[in-house]
Amino acid sequence: MVKEILKRSLWGFVTGMAIGNIIMIIMGYLDSGTTMFFPPDLAVKTGSALNAIALQTLLSGVLGMIGMGSSVIYSVEKCPLAAATAVHFVIWYVLYIIIGFTLCWLTCAEDVLIMFAVYIVTYVFIWLGMSLKYKAEVDRLNDLQKQYNAAVKA
Numbered sequence: 001m002v003k004e005i006l007k008r009s010l011w012g013f014v015t016g017m018a019i020g021n022i023i024m025i026i027m028g029y030l031d032s033g034t035t036m037f038f039p040p041d042l043a044v045k046t047g048s049a050l051n052a053i054a055l056q057t058l059l060s061g062v063l064g065m066i067g068m069g070s071s072v073i074y075s076v077e078k079c080p081l082a083a084a085t086a087v088h089f090v091i092w093y094v095l096y097i098i099i100g101f102t103l104c105w106l107t108c109a110e111d112v113l114i115m116f117a118v119y120i121v122t123y124v125f126i127w128l129g130m131s132l133k134y135k136a137e138v139d140r141l142n143d144l145q146k147q148y149n150a151a152v153k154a
Helices: 002-032 040-046 049-075 081-102 109-153
Strands: none
Touching (some): 040 049, 049 081, 081 109
């Protein structure tokens, strides 16, 4: 389990760094019509553009690392899927709010509510996807059991 957490966390860190910066570039362009690699307020807060990019890249990586690392909760067989999804949601969303305000991605309560809605929609899709995956796996195992039972009777 520890090895899996470390593997997912490392993958999440790298992925988080990339996704965080790509989303910032896209959102900056949509918001201002120019390419922005970080929020202007972040450069003021950190003292320079280089510091802003470095902090954003690091914290985006941490967000990805925690999100992917904590996804091992879905592998805990004793934990119902809805409970695993709720725990993972709370961990990742609380961390996102903290990092979002630190990096000036979020600036007001409206931003928090918008991101809450985005996260809810995302998690509904995650939950449905995982449910369908598990259902397909159960169906496959049931088919194998039927084949085995038929072979034993023959």
